[in-house]
Structures are given as structure tokens and as C-alpha cells.
Amino acid sequence: MNTESTSNHTHSKSQKIEDDNDINNEKLPEVSKIDDYLKNNHFNGNITIYKNNKPIMSNAYGYKDFELGIKNDRHSMYLIGSANKFITGLILRQLEDEGKLNINDNVNKYIPHFQNVYPITLKDLMLHQSGLHKFHANPLEVGLNSAIESIKSKGVNPNKYHQYEYNDVNYITLAKVIENVTHKSFAKNLKERIIDKVNLKYTSRFNSTDHQKYLVKGYKYVNGQNIYAQPRNLDKYDGAGNIYISTDDMAKIISKFKSGQLLSHSSTQNLLTVTDKNIYPSSYRYGFYKYKDFQRFRGIFYSNDIVTFANDEYIVSIASNQLEQPYDGNTEKTLKHIFSNILNQNIQK
Numbered sequence: 373m374n375t376e377s378t379s380n381h382t383h384s385k386s387q388k389i390e391d392d393n394d395i396n397n398e399k400l401p402e403v404s405k406i407d408d409y410l411k412n413n414h415f416n417g418n419i420t421i422y423k424n425n426k427p428i429m430s431n432a433y434g435y436k437d438f439e440l441g442i443k444n445d446r447h448s449m450y451l452i453g454s455a456n457k458f459i460t461g462l463i464l465r466q467l468e469d470e471g472k473l474n475i476n477d478n479v480n481k482y483i484p485h486f487q488n489v490y491p492i493t494l495k496d497l498m499l500h501q502s503g504l505h506k507f508h509a510n511p512l513e514v515g516l517n518s519a520i521e522s523i524k525s526k527g528v529n530p531n532k533y534h535q536y537e538y539n540d541v542n543y544i545t546l547a548k549v550i551e552n553v554t555h556k557s558f559a560k561n562l563k564e565r566i567i568d569k570v571n572l573k574y575t576s577r578f579n580s581t582d583h584q585k586y587l588v589k590g591y592k593y594v595n596g597q598n599i600y601a602q603p604r605n606l607d608k609y610d611g612a613g614n615i616y617i618s619t620d621d622m623a624k625i626i627s628k629f630k631s632g633q634l635l636s637h638s639s640t641q642n643l644l645t646v647t648d649k650n651i652y653p654s655s656y657r658y659g660f661y662k663y664k665d666f667q668r669f670r671g672i673f674y675s676n677d678i679v680t681f682a683n684d685e686y687i688v689s690i691a692s693n694q695l696e697q698p699y700d701g702n703t704e705k706t707l708k709h710i711f712s713n714i715l716n717q718n719i720q721k
Contacts, residue, residue, distance in 0.1 A: 417692035420619040436588035449616040450691040453671030460611040461658030482549040490528040497542040503533030507541040509605035519608040540612040547611025558610040574618035578606040588693040590675030601675035619689040665718040677703040
């Protein structure tokens, strides 16, 4: 299919769930309203909704590959981007629960001589207050270890030290800490601690050969044309952005997390309720945002945008792989409308 003649105004038909008898998309009036809203707005992507911890909707819209004319379906997997940090945060907290690391330890305990000038703790990394310089991947180098060496060599920006600055390097470094503590690759930790535990079928590291046919291609939509944004250097983004996931699996992870099936009861309650500024100076913690009325999980990478809002009643995960340029967060704006105006949920921060 020619991308120049394929626009987001020609693919509004949704493909509903085919093989999950636990979901009936036609039962609830809000499901029909959401489906109509997404069709009318020519949405290209996927949405999954849980109500009271049970899935009530899983729809797919448009195409995952515009060149080949391959439509999205419930198995479409999106490059998770920064929402990967939530999964890294879960693994980090699991290791805390198991007594295998202390969040207040210096990183040097787990990665020798990581930073010998400015003391950095695991908590500094988790909260994005390490002050480490931004990471620029070198395509001539390969893997997480090369990323860690680059991060170590660039060191700390004194003006940013112990100041909040969102930075991928913090969670890339935490991925290496996880590897060193467990003596297993981050990919193996992902499989054993998240994928197998939650029974996820459409979640994988970017290079899983078993999942290649499910991966969506991200597109910039410019002047009626879909321009493929080819991912690069994903081998260096363990912990921070190289996982692909379906919205079904994303909602399922969050459901298991919120119901206490991934962490200890005390850790789950801590992450979902504690507002002590001495513990969590901002709304950000362990890879997600905790606001007054809801939690937010978001990642955008190579024209894949996935956003999830969750509260005590609903989990709504939405993803798009066709982003109009200049991009102004339309995927999250769509989710806000659904969560607030159709499901009538508060989104007060």
C-alpha cells in the first residue's frame, strides 16, 4: 500500500476482540460511546479497558503497517518507550522486597566505580535526580554495557545534581544494577519476573524473533503522508524503552500490580498511596506518576505513543502508531477525553 495515499481518514473501522470470551464489547453503553468516539476521530491504534479489575473492552483501529496494508488487531505490540521504566521500577521494588538491594545504597556498590566524584544512590536514579548527563547512543557500539560505559564517562552535570530532570540514563543504569544483583540479563529478569508471572503473551524485548509479526511500525503523519520512523539503537535502552507491548498486556500488568500480585502488600500500598514529600518529592515514583485521583503510565518512542490512566474503578490503556506532526500529545488528549468525559472519572493532579 502506498503511504502517500493512505491517511488517517480512511481506516476508522475497528477490529474487536476475537478470542477472549471474558470480554463482550457490546455489553456496556460506555464501550459503544468510546468506540464511536475513536471511529469518528479516525483513531489509529489500540485501546483496552478494565472496569473493577475485569476487562470490558479491547479494540483495534487502523493499520500497524501502512505500506503492506496490515491492520491492527488485539495482538498489536507497541514500542513502550518510557513506560518501560514502570516495568523496571517493578523489578527494582521486587528486589527490595527480597532484600537483595537497598534503594539508599550508592550505585558504586552494584556497579563498581560508576561515579566517584558525586555520590549517587539507587533512589537518585529512580527519582531522576542523579544529575547524570543525557545519553546519546553510539551506533558503532552494542548493548547495555556499552551504554553504561558511555554514561560513566560523561559523568554528572553539577548544575543538575540532586535536581529533578527526567533522563533515560537513570533507568538504563538501574537495568545494569538489576543485572548485577541477579546475575541475569535484564531480558531474563523481564521474562521471569514480569512476563511469566503475569502470563503475558504479547510483551517482549525488541529483538524477540517470536514476536516480530506483532510489532507495529510507528509513523509520523505529515501533510497526508505516513512516514515510517525506524527505531535505532534499541539494544542500548534496556530498562528505559526497548520493550514492545500490547495494550491488553499493559492493562493486565497494571491490574496485577494494583491488586498486589507483583509486589508485597506493603510495597504496593506504599507506591499507590504514600504522599510524603521526603520519600517522593514529586508525583513521579518507580517509573510512573501518582496523582491525587489516578495513576499515569506513559511512553513515546519512534512514533509509538502508549498512555494508561488507572484509578480504583478503571484502567484505560491506549496506544497509537500514527502521530500527526507537529505532535502535541493527541493520544493522551484522546485518553483524557475518554477517562473524564465518557467514563466520568476525575483526573485531578
